[in-house]
Amino acid sequence: DAKTTQPTSMDCAEGRAANLPCNHSTISGNEYVYWYRQIHSQGPQYIIHGLKNNETNEMASLIITEDRKSSTLILPHATLRDTAVYYCIVMPNDYKLSFGAGTTVTVRA
Amino acid sequence: NAGVTQTPKFRILKIGQSMTLQCTQDMNHNYMYWYRQDPGMGLKLIYYSVGAGITDKGEVPNGYNVSRSTTEDFPLRLELAAPSQTSVYFCASSYEPRVPFGANVLTFGAGSRLTVL
Numbered sequence: 051d052a053k054t055t056q057p058t059s060m061d062c063a064e065g066r067a068a069n070l071p072c073n074h075s076t077i078s079g080n081e082y083v084y085w086y087r088q089i090h091s092q093g094p095q096y097i098i099h100g101l102k103n104n105e106t107n108e109m110a111s112l113i114i115t116e117d118r119k120s121s122t123l124i125l126p127h128a129t130l131r132d133t134a135v136y137y138c139i140v141m142p143n144d145y146k147l148s149f150g151a152g153t154t155v156t157v158r159a
Numbered sequence: 160n161a162g163v164t165q166t167p168k169f170r171i172l173k174i175g176q177s178m179t180l181q182c183t184q185d186m187n188h189n190y191m192y193w194y195r196q197d198p199g200m201g202l203k204l205i206y207y208s209v210g211a212g213i214t215d216k217g218e219v220p221n222g223y224n225v226s227r228s229t230t231e232d233f234p235l236r237l238e239l240a241a242p243s244q245t246s247v248y249f250c251a252s253s254y255e256p257r258v259p260f261g262a263n264v265l266t267f268g269a270g271s272r273l274t275v276l
Binding site for chain 2: 082084086091092093094095096099101137141145146147148149150151152
């Protein structure tokens with residue numbers, strides 16, 4: 051199963067774009083990249099997912115490199131409420147999915 | 160539409176006691192999952208189920224049991240509780256992907272915080 055590598059933490063200024071990188075160099079051709087976030091101790095919340103093409107929804111944009119070995123989650127205008135742990139995951143084909151430690155994002159006023 | 164509901168939210172157990180964490184979903188999802196999350200760590204898969212009557216072990220199944228008699232419910236049983244099982248437990252559910260290895264978005268419950276003393 052493809053593993054992901056994310057920075058442990060990052061800071062972002064309120065109102066600015068937050069760019070969260072993720073490496074998944076062993077991803078297979080049919081495996082999706084997903085992003086979730088966990089605010090405080092709540093259950094993780096789905097943000098976005100993609101296979102090959104870039105994706106955008108009301109929460110964020112997902113940019114996947116052409117070789118699919120890395121991706122970037124973009125929060126276009128970060129707010130204080132975006133402070134959370136962000137998980138980049140690759141869905142294994144058997145759906146036995148665990149989450150790594152993620153990136154702790156702190157948005158500062 | 161309540162989504163994924165977990166009970167109880169908090170529980171303190173003594174070593175050796177047993178208990179069941181309840182999870183129910185009203186979205187007619189056929190996939191369901193149990194995770195545990197230790198402080199400062201990610202989520203580890205305990206058990207999962209792809210439909211009623213079908214369960215399978217995840218990454219950390221020891222000390223736990225599950226059953227799936229209905230589509231809606233997926234209880235997690237802790238037998239002989241140990242301090243190492245102190246954790247926050249999350250239940251999640253999802254639709255079966257429409258195509259093989261297709262998209263699979265999980266919806267999570269609010270969590271159950273368990274302390275074993």
